[in-house]
Amino acid sequence: MSGRKQFPSMTALQVLLAVAERGSTSAAAEPVALSQSAVSKQLIGLEELIGGPAFSRTPNGMVPTELGVIYIEQARTAIKAMEDAALKVARLKPGPRVLRLQVPPIFGDRWLLPRFAQFTEAHPEIEVQFTTFVSKTQTEVPDGMVRFVVTPVENEEGEYLFGHDVRLVSAPSYWEKLGEPSSIEAASRGVMLEHPQTPFHWPSFAEFNRKRGLEVRHTMRFGYYTMVIRAALAGQGMALIPHGLIVDELAAGRLVNPDGLGYRSDHGYWFTRPRNIPTSQSMRLFEQWLHAEARTMHD
Structure with a gap:
């Protein structure tokens, strides 16, 4: 043995x-x-x-x-080390142009990856590597990052993508059960689905709409924002979600935003780059494509 x-x-x-x-x-x-x-x-x-x-x-x-x-x-440390090694090897090759992007899982799953085939078809010569987290031991700095922030940090420059436009949504069956609310007061009779580490909470929504102090009947909290969206789709309650993350669900009627209820959040998704790294032609092409896609959100 x-x-x-x-x-x-x-x-x-x-x-x-x-x-x-x-x-x-x-x-x-x-x-x-x-x-x-x-x-x-x-x-x-x-x-x-x-x-x-x-x-x-x-x-x-x-x-x-x-x-x-x-x-x-x-596990984050181990996988990050392997990603760093793969990037170093890729950058040794004279031919392929390599971009390494750090992307939050929710943004990647719900917005970027469903659209990304368009970029790879237009620019097959550019190799893009994605990572979703930062390790204390990482040795390779990403070429670009998607941040969910109010403004980029001091040592980064970037442009806003979308996220300020936040909608109150749920499945059609839930709104029907709640009596098709057309006001914040009516919606307050429902169950709010929230993730504690996001800023999308009922008090912010109520205050923006000049209803400070109006409380929701009940709040159900989840450890992951993906679960908040899944619960809303399943009709378990209502959630505040950036419009850009749920465009397809709203268009298909799987989620409904009654009477346009929502608010403008200070937070949003930004694409940023380290100030001390020169912008490559590959990055310029990616940014042009990314910002063109983001503009279609009309945020």
Whole structure:
């Protein structure tokens, strides 16, 4: 019997991070290009290897355990190291032009990746590598980042994409159950779906609409913003979501924004670049495409 210590595979670590970021095995399947059953199998194998459950299963999604938190932090470091190595190797090649972009998972899943084929078809010579997180040990700085901020930080320059236009939405069945509200007062009888780490909360919405102090009947909080959107689509309550993230759902009628209820948030998605890195031709082409797509949001 071998005494060698067994470690999780890179696939298992990618599954671990995808579940941590998205809150369920079904939501984690697409970004790791596996079926839900394969994701579950990878997670079970990893949990057997590390000696316990990485997540607690709750009605509001899968929440990391104390053991899971430790491995999630180290998985980010390990995957980031491999991404750094891949980027260094790619930049050694004289031919391909490489861009490394850091993108929040929700922005990538719901807005960027569904459109990205247009860019790759127009510029097949540009290799784009995506990462969704920052590690303390990373050695390669991304060429560009999508930030969800009020304004870019001092050592970065960037342009606003969208996100100020925030809508109160839910599934048609939920609004019907609530009596088709056409005012904030009527909507306050509902259940608010929120993620604590986003600024999209009922008090901000009420204050913007000059109804400061008006409280919503009940608030249900989720550990992941993706779960907030999924719960709204399932008709479990109402949520405040940037219009740009749900354009397709609104157009298809899967989400409804009654009477245009919403508000203007100070936060938004910005595309930024480090000031100390020269802008390459590949980056200029990407930015031109990105901002043209963002303008279609009419935010």
